[in-house]
Amino acid sequence: MSSNVRQTRSRVQRSAVFKNARKFPAPINSSPSDLFTYPNPIGVAGLYYRRGDHRTMLIFVAGSCVYQTDFYGNIFIRAGCAWIFRPPPHPDHGRINGIHLEQEGPWHEEHPVTSHRAELRAAIGALQCGRWYNLGMKNIVIASCSDYLVLGITEKIEVWREQGWRDTSGTVIANLDLWKALLCEIDHYSDFDTKVYFWKIGDNDNTEAHAAARSAAILLPDIKQYSGVVPTYRSGD
DSSP states (O other), X not given: OOTTSOOOSSOTTSHHHHHTEEEOOOOTXXXXXXXXXXXXXXXXOSOEEETTEEEEEEEEEEEEEEEEEOTTSOEEEEEEEEEEOSOTTSOGGGXXXXXXXXXXXXXXXXXXXOHHHXXXXXXXXXXXXXXXXXXXXXXXXXXESOHHXXXXXXXXXXXXXXXXXXXXXXXXXXXXXXXXXXXXXXHHHHTTTOEEEEEEOOGGGSHXXXXXXXXXXXXXXXXXXXXXXXXXXXXXX
């Protein structure tokens, strides 16, 4: 397995992995602010916590593509990924992470720059940046306004696996490298008895993460090589 993918005690191909990617059972028409709150219980790091349950945390994720034109009129695409794991009043540098989407995947192949890859990479980064189980977390909720990410990981992924990682037309699914990398992260958390949920939220509930992803696409330098497991958040940061 590539060193760019988190090592686990189990294998991606086992069926249990896919059962660990769950759709978050949010009440109909509920928003993140309805279910998650701040301030936090005494002695607990400043994260987004489920009301009445400081072992369940929320992370907002987003990916963004930006089309730019160079001096010669050539159009090129840049993409950024972002995730937000702490609310204000924490300063942005201690609660928002953003990266430029790499040109290569975890197994060193080059891939087209797309918003779908940026969305997947954001979810991977959100799980990589903190060993959230070390903070006592038993449930991680990844909140995204992307149907591609949420429905893919909670509903379609098992069908794809059974079909040899192909869609109904027989074509190998796009971004297979990142889907497998995301499954490795989910499996890694299951090794520590921590469940990962995915929640489809509205665009209006994810504006800050989208803005951060767009800024990462525009402002951060291009990266070719996959950056691997991103720097880890520490509770004292």
